[in-house]
Amino acid sequence: MRYREFLRFRLKDIVPDEVILPAGFHVVGYVALVRLNSELMKYASSVGEATLDYDHRLRSVAVRTGPTKGIERKPAYMVVAGSNDTTTIHTENGVHFKLDPIRVTFSGGNKGERIGMSKRVEAGECVVDMFSCVGQFALHVAKRNEVDVIAIEINPEAYRFLVENIRINELEHKVSAVLGDCRVVHPTHVANRIIMGYLHNTEQFLPHALDTLVEKGGTIHMHKATSDKSLQESITSITRTCKERGFVSDIEVRKIKNYSPGVSHLVFDICVSLK
Ligand SMILES: C[S@@+](CC[C@H](N)C(=O)[O-])C[C@H]1O[C@@H](n2cnc3c(N)ncnc32)[C@H](O)[C@@H]1O
Known part of the structure; x- marks a missing residue:
């Protein structure tokens, strides 16, 4: 029934x-x-x-x-x-997440993107997850690939779950967790790929993501809640920020889900290279 x-x-x-x-x-x-x-x-x-x-x-x-x-x-x-x-254990495609879902966010609607992201990553990459929470992207990516992952999280409660989840999934040799504001604690010139799984005014973090990429560039997956009206504005602003840092950008946009009336959860896949 x-x-x-x-x-x-x-x-x-x-x-x-x-x-x-x-x-x-x-x-x-x-x-x-x-x-x-x-x-x-x-x-x-x-x-x-x-x-x-x-x-x-x-x-x-x-x-x-x-x-x-x-x-x-x-x-x-x-x-x-x-x-x-x-506090519970949620298992998704063989990845175990310990978390308290009434205290930290865990979106069911992003499951396809989490699994899809783990398939995009290539062996040998260094991946930085700038908004890691309990490891939603970082753990899927590390479970499936021979990669190094740096997972940054600002909320101490989510960070504690992240650290525990790295251990539960036996990924200590691949994932390191960093507590702090990604704008401050991000490493410099190490990443081939960056995941920005945060929907609000995400562009303000883009200069920090560009500084995190290796000097020749790489790929940034920037999530953002975007209205139809502001899509072109976002693309223009991303292109400008990349240019200011000496990069050219090739941008593809994908829709993850409806976010609110007239607003979608989009991912901007930004392929960044030197001019
Ligand atoms: C909505 S959750 C998304 C988790 C995951 N990335 C996903 O897309 O499913 C966003 C996370 O980013 C963290 N966060 C927000 N601002 C941050 C910052 N400046 N530096 C690091 N983490 C941040 C929040 O604490 C939260 O855990």
């Missing part, structure tokens, strides 16, 4: 028929993350208990209480059923 039908049946004596129930939920390890409309919030614990019965692999159900905030992209969730210990 589908989730919504299951909820309707289970909650028929509690939730009025006219209240729209959620069609699904996002699973990270043993934790279900559910979005409820404002009318349903007062029934959140009933929805949570029903969700635990719907999928017996779950141990906790949390509902979203607000937008993801700040440079650390901290999500806002509240546990409504099951265990309050929401």
Whole structure:
């Protein structure tokens, strides 16, 4: 039975028929993350208990209480059923991520890009992940390739999970974790490839990414939440920043997902070489 039908049946004596129930939920390890409309919030614990019965692999159900905030992209969730210990292990294509999904962001919608990125990388490369979080890109890339990865993260809580995940996946010989602001702590002239998995005003970090590339250039994958109207402006600005640093750039744009009305999560694949 589908989730919504299951909820309707289970909650028929509690939730009025006219209240729209959620069609699904996002699973990270043993934790279900559910979005409820404002009318349903007062029934959140009933929805949570029903969700635990719907999928017996779950141990906790949390509902979203607000937008993801700040440079650390901290999500806002509240546990409504099951265990309050929401630290879990999420496994994706053989890579294990230990994390607390109600305290650090882990986007299900980026899974294809994480796996796809691990296939683009070539043996022998040095890859710098400037916004590593718990290792979403860094671990996939290192698991599949003979490469060196430098994973930078500013949030100490996400960094601790990153360090643990490097150990859990036995990737200590390939991945080194760096705690700090990538604009300050990035290494200089070492990378063949750079991953910039951060959506907000990402262009401000591009000069630092260019300084991180080896002198002859390389490839930068710059993620950005971009409106249709501002796409050309972004391409012009990337081209200009590369030029100011003495590089020519060849840019391809890919869409990852819808981000908000009129705004898409895009990746700018920027191939950078000397003029
Ligand atoms: C939304 S998460 C994305 C994680 C992963 N890159 C992905 O795309 O799935 C962005 C991460 O970048 C980190 N971050 C933000 N600003 C940073 C900075 N200046 N230097 C290093 N990390 C930063 C945040 O703490 C957060 O963990």
